[in-house]
Amino acid sequence: MIFFGTITDRTGNKSRHASVVVHSKWRAAAEAFRNVMAFECARAGEHYGRARFLLAEEDRQSLAPAEAMRLIYEQLLRRVMFRRYDVFGAKVRLTRPEKAALAMAAWARPHLTFLYRLTG
Numbered sequence: 001m002i003f004f005g006t007i008t009d010r011t012g013n014k015s016r017h018a019s020v021v022v023h024s025k026w027r028a029a030a031e032a033f034r035n036v037m038a039f040e041c042a043r044a045g046e047h048y049g050r051a052r053f054l055l056a057e058e059d060r061q062s063l064a065p066a067e068a069m070r071l072i073y074e075q076l077l078r079r080v081m082f083r084r085y086d087v088f089g090a091k092v093r094l095t096r097p098e099k100a101a102l103a104m105a106a107w108a109r110p111h112l113t114f115l116y117r118l119t120g
Contacts, residue, residue, distance in 0.1 A: 037085035041077055048074045060110035068106035072099055 051070055055063060072094060079092050094102075 034085045041081050044077055064107045064110065068103040071102040071106055075102060
């Protein structure tokens with residue numbers, strides 16, 4: 001429900017305002033939704049973690065695009081979790097520079113480990 005009224009600020013100016021009263025059923029539904037989202041995000045995080053460790057060393061270079069996608073989606077998942085699973089508000093997104101940095105990290109990681117083995 002939305003209630004309309006007037007409010008007076010410190011200077012004496014009156015302005016209209018709206019108050020939203022959230023029904024208890026909606027609050028319970030929102031909490032249930034957050035619980036489901038928490039479960040699914042934790043599950044997805046486990047899958048991303050498993051994928052990171054199951055990727056064979058010899059396949060890392062050829063699967064750099066897939067690794068870049070994993071890094072991007074994992075970062076999006078973190079942002080959804082940081083927002084307390086509010087997926088109906090502002091769009092959850094990464095900027096182009098953030099995506100490019102994650103893609104470069106996915107490409108550079110197998111090359112750097114190769115160089116590390118040469119010097120080691």
